Structure formats: structure tokens, C-alpha cells
Amino acid sequence: EAIKAAKKIESPSDIIEFADGLRERGYSSEARRFVSIGVDLNPHDGLKKWLADFDEAEGDIENALKLELDRFQSSPSPSQFQRVVGLAEELNQVDEYRSQLVSGLEKNGRFDILARIFFNEGELDRAWNYASRIGESGGYLASSTRIKEEIVKAGEDSRPDRAIEFYLDEVRRLIGERGRRNYKSAASYLKRIKRIYERMRRKKEWQQLIADLREEFSGLPACQDEFDKAGL
Numbered sequence: 001e002a003i004k005a006a007k008k009i010e011s012p013s014d015i016i017e018f019a020d021g022l023r024e025r026g027y028s029s030e031a032r033r034f035v036s037i038g039v040d041l042n043p044h045d046g047l048k049k050w051l052a053d054f055d056e057a058e059g060d061i062e063n064a065l066k067l068e069l070d071r072f073q074s075s076p077s078p079s080q081f082q083r084v085v086g087l088a089e090e091l092n093q094v095d096e097y098r099s100q101l102v103s104g105l106e107k108n109g110r111f112d113i114l115a116r117i118f119f120n121e122g123e124l125d126r127a128w129n130y131a132s133r134i135g136e137s138g139g140y141l142a143s144s145t146r147i148k149e150e151i152v153k154a155g156e157d158s159r160p161d162r163a164i165e166f167y168l169d170e171v172r173r174l175i176g177e178r179g180r181r182n183y184k185s186a187a188s189y190l191k192r193i194k195r196i197y198e199r200m201r202r203k204k205e206w207q208q209l210i211a212d213l214r215e216e217f218s219g220l221p222a223c224q225d226e227f228d229k230a231g232l
Helices: 003-004 012-024 028-041 046-059 061-074 078-090 096-107 109-118 124-131 143-154 160-177 182-201 203-216 220-228
Strands: none
Touching: 003 012, 003 028, 012 028, 012 046, 061 078, 061 096, 078 096, 078 109, 078 160, 096 109, 096 160, 109 124, 109 143, 124 143, 143 160, 160 182, 182 203, 182 220, 203 220
């Protein structure tokens, strides 16, 4: 009688709440069937997730994987990528699914997601290569800059020259936009560059760089002042 009455429910959150109530009372198969009907009427991501979690808990990894793959294809993200890969690993199919997912993201130009995936996995060079391609598919350059900064910051020791080049580009961009706030941000990037040179014991190169920059922007007293305040 409760299930019959609940068929009028349309809200995904209410469907899930009712299904959880059934499940708590020992009606697991009825709960799954109820949510499945809800998905047929409204393929809401939350309902699909409930089914995938249910199937995984019941040991039906294969069906959970199918559901999570469908969720990934509908709304790809780094976290959903890891979810699919994790389930595929339980079925000893991780290489097959990883290759499939990466190829699909490349084909669709989702270099932003690929950059984040490989950054999260510590593969900084691959992450950098994908981050550098974000603009190719019309992706937001701001997101490219954000992930690139995370990549170079994490790789300052292993790829110091790449970090220096990126930070220096940001310095010139900020100074070009003018304004004391931008000059202050540029100075903070230069402090990072200075630390990298010091760690590499290339102090003379740093001294030459900051001297050249001060000469280049000698006509911007506010910029020079922010450099002074930052101890540059």
C-alpha cells in the first residue's frame, strides 16, 4: 500500500528517502525496483547514484559500473572518473576502462578534466600537456591558468624552469594590467621565483632577472614600491 501511494512522488530526494525507508525495514529488492521506476521517469543523477551505490553494496559490481559509466558520460568529472576506474579495478578491467574514458575525454576536448585527473594522480607532465590544450576546445583560459599554477607549484622542485617561466608570464601580465593590487600580486610571484633560484643555487640569475625587470618597469613608481615592500 505504501509503495502504491509513493508512486505519486516526483521529487528525486523524496524518492530516495522513501526507498531508504523501505530498505531499513528489510524491503531491499522493493526499494531498488522503486528507484528504478523513478529513473525511468526521471533520469536524475541522484537516483542513478543511489542505484549504483545499492548495487555495489549488494556485490553487483558489474551493474554498478554500468550505472557509474552512464553518470560519467552524462556529466564527466575527475571524481566520477575515479569512481568508474575504482569499480573497473574490482573487475580487473581498469586498463580497458581508463583507456576508454581518456580517449572519450580527448575526443570531446575535455582537456580541463584530463588535466585535473592526471594532476590528482601526480602525473604532472601529462597534466601540464592537457592544461596547455584547454584553449583548443574553447575552454576557459582562466581555468587553464588555475590548473597550470597548481601544477607548477607542485612541481617546483622537479620542473623548476617551467615554474619560473609560468610565474614570470604572470608577473608581466599583472604589471601590464597596471594598478597597485596587480603590482603586489606580481611581487608575490617574483618571491616564488626568487625562492626557486635560491634552492637551485642560481642566485646570479635571479639578481640579473630582478635587475632587468626593475629597469624594464622603471617608469612605474608604484610597481617599484611594491617590489621594495616585498624585499625584491
